[in-house]
Amino acid sequence: xxxxxxxxxxxxxxxxxxxxxxxxxxxxxxxxxxxxxxxxxxxxxxxxxxxxxxxxxxxxxxxxxxxxxxxxxxxxxxxxxxxxxxxxxxxxxxxxxxxxxxxxxxxxxxxxxxxxxxxxxxxxxxxx
Numbered sequence: 001x002x003x004x005x006x007x008x009x010x011x012x013x014x015x016x017x018x019x020x021x022x023x024x025x026x027x028x029x030x031x032x033x034x035x036x037x038x039x040x041x042x043x044x045x046x047x048x049x050x051x052x053x054x055x056x057x058x059x060x061x062x063x064x065x066x067x068x069x070x071x072x073x074x075x076x077x078x079x080x081x082x083x084x085x086x087x088x089x090x091x092x093x094x095x096x097x098x099x100x101x102x103x104x105x106x107x108x109x110x111x112x113x114x115x116x117x118x119x120x121x122x123x124x125x126x127x128x
Contacts, residue, residue: 035103040080040114047108056103057082057116061095074102074116082106083115091121098123 035054043050043057059074062081072092073081084092086104104118 038106040074040076040082041078043082043106043114044080047106047114050106051108052105054103055106055116056101058099058101060097060099061092061121063093063096072096074100081114083112084118084121085115086117086119088118088121095121095123100124 035056036050037056037058038046038050040057040059043055057074059076059082061084062073062075064071064073072084072089074084075081084102088102088104100121100123102116102118102122103120104116106114106116108114
């Protein structure tokens with residue numbers, strides 16, 4: 001049954017918002033909301049909200065030569081890229097050209113662009 005008056009609708013909306021906030025806080029406290037799955041374009045659009053947060057992203061591992069040596073990125077189907085850094089670097093050469101999911105903290109540097117300080121990378125086979 002829908003609330004009949006405007007004040008009842010406002011009260012119900014406020015109660016729903018408060019309940020959602022409590023649920024999110026409980027999940028965060030329990031450690032269930034530690035990692036967010038985002039696409040590379042979503043990371044670009046929401047970098048202010050996601051910067052320093054744990055995220056998981058999917059794409060194909062690519063290698064590029066550049067200033068300072070070789071660089072690895074995750075690249076999606078539209079050639080959007082996010083750099084990969086961190087403990088996973090030792091494994092990336094063996095994963096070049098393969099679709100993977102990487103997890104870590106999202107960062108943005110004006111000189112380097114978007115990058116993931118990744119501490120985990122998995123192939124689809126490992127995720128099954």
